[in-house]
Amino acid sequence: MKKHITIIGAPMDLGQSRRGVDMGPSAIRYAGVVERLEMLDYEIQDKGDIQIGRPGKDEETSAGSNLKYLQAVSNASQKLAEAVDEVVKKGSFPLVFGGDHSIAIGTLAGISKHYQNLGVIWYDAHGDLNTGETSPSGNIHGMPLAVSLGIGHPDLITIAGYTEKIKPENIVIIGARSLDDGEKILIREKGIKVYTMHEIDRLGMTKVMEDAIAYLKNKTDGVHLSLDLDGLDPSDAPGVGTPVLGGISYRESHLAMEILEESKMITSAEFVEVNPILDEKNKTAEVAVALMGSLFGEKLL
Numbered sequence: 617m618k619k620h621i622t623i624i625g626a627p628m629d630l631g632q633s634r635r636g637v638d639m640g641p642s643a644i645r646y647a648g649v650v651e652r653l654e655m656l657d658y659e660i661q662d663k664g665d666i667q668i669g670r671p672g673k674d675e676e677t678s679a680g681s682n683l684k685y686l687q688a689v690s691n692a693s694q695k696l697a698e699a700v701d702e703v704v705k706k707g708s709f710p711l712v713f714g715g716d717h718s719i720a721i722g723t724l725a726g727i728s729k730h731y732q733n734l735g736v737i738w739y740d741a742h743g744d745l746n747t748g749e750t751s752p753s754g755n756i757h758g759m760p761l762a763v764s765l766g767i768g769h770p771d772l773i774t775i776a777g778y779t780e781k782i783k784p785e786n787i788v789i790i791g792a793r794s795l796d797d798g799e800k801i802l803i804r805e806k807g808i809k810v811y812t813m814h815e816i817d818r819l820g821m822t823k824v825m826e827d828a829i830a831y832l833k834n835k836t837d838g839v840h841l842s843l844d845l846d847g848l849d850p851s852d853a854p855g856v857g858t859p860v861l862g863g864i865s866y867r868e869s870h871l872a873m874e875i876l877e878e879s880k881m882i883t884s885a886e887f888v889e890v891n892p893i894l895d896e897k898n899k900t901a902e903v904a905v906a907l908m909g910s911l912f913g914e915k916l917l
């Protein structure tokens with residue numbers, strides 16, 4: 617029987633300050649994702665985009681909070697959680713396209729209720745572990761991992777009706793090279809496993825991925841891959857809103873995806889932060905699609 621993938625687009629750009637990342641799902645589709653994955657003997661259903669809307673500037677702030685577009689992000693997260701929940705229920709693999717990384721709040725809320733111990737691989741230059749108190753920007757895309765731990769604004773941590781989506785010991789961050797002070801404190805306090813660029817340089821991607829897989833293997837019953845394209849170096853993935861120099865290369869990222877494919881551990885995935893306005897001829901969307909190819913078993917020979 618052919619394995620089944622369901623695509624959901626989340627055209628969200630309210631979790632950060634640079635418009636255009638809401639066009640990410642279109643750019644990824646334009647880069648040929650459906651055709652590419654169909655070649656790999658997958659049956660693909662593209663459910664289209666969830667409706668997010670375009671709130672006015674006056675909705676950017678809300679009383680008693682420095683979080684930008686809190687209500688709009690919270691509403692969209694709820695919608696995405698419901699859409700993803702449906703996909704998991706019918707036994708298909710949820711593949712979500714962002715949109716900025718705030719969409720992970722909804723993705724994880726929809727997926728995690730189906731698992732006792734969902735593991736998460738957070739492939740990112742950033743920790744996305746901020747709260748309203750620690751955030752330098754008020755941008756919610758810097759918060760989804762904290763929110764998924766149950767730490768953050770009540771309107772975000774209660775999406776889908778439960779608070780603790782993931783446990784700190786089931787998280788692995790890969791590619792970190794920009795962490796705010798509050799995020800560092802949280803990482804230490806919760807004992808979150810982080811492979812920074814230092815470890816990737818020092819150990820090599822093969823060892824990092826093997827260690828990450830071994831770390832998650834026996835304690836999780838599913839693993840979600842949340843891949844922020846800014847985890848890659850800006851020279852390979854220029855179309856992102858918060859680029860950080862010194863990132864993971866295109867080749868290392870392919871290797872990482874291939875090792876994950878071999879592990880047969882990944883049960884859901886999202887590719888986020890593709891911003892076509894900042895991109896060079898859709899390069900970053902094409903990189904995202906190429907990485908999905910490897911994640912789902914594409915081989916040269």
Ligand SMILES: NC(=[NH2+])NCCC[C@H](N)C(=O)O
Binds near residue numbers: 758
């Ligand atoms: N998903 C992302 N690209 N996050 C970037 C976050 C940047 C910074 N740490 C902040 O909180 O604003």
Ligand SMILES: [Mn+2]
Binds near residue numbers: 717742744757844
């Ligand atoms: Mn991120």
Ligand SMILES: [Mn+2]
Binds near residue numbers: 742
């Ligand atoms: Mn990032």
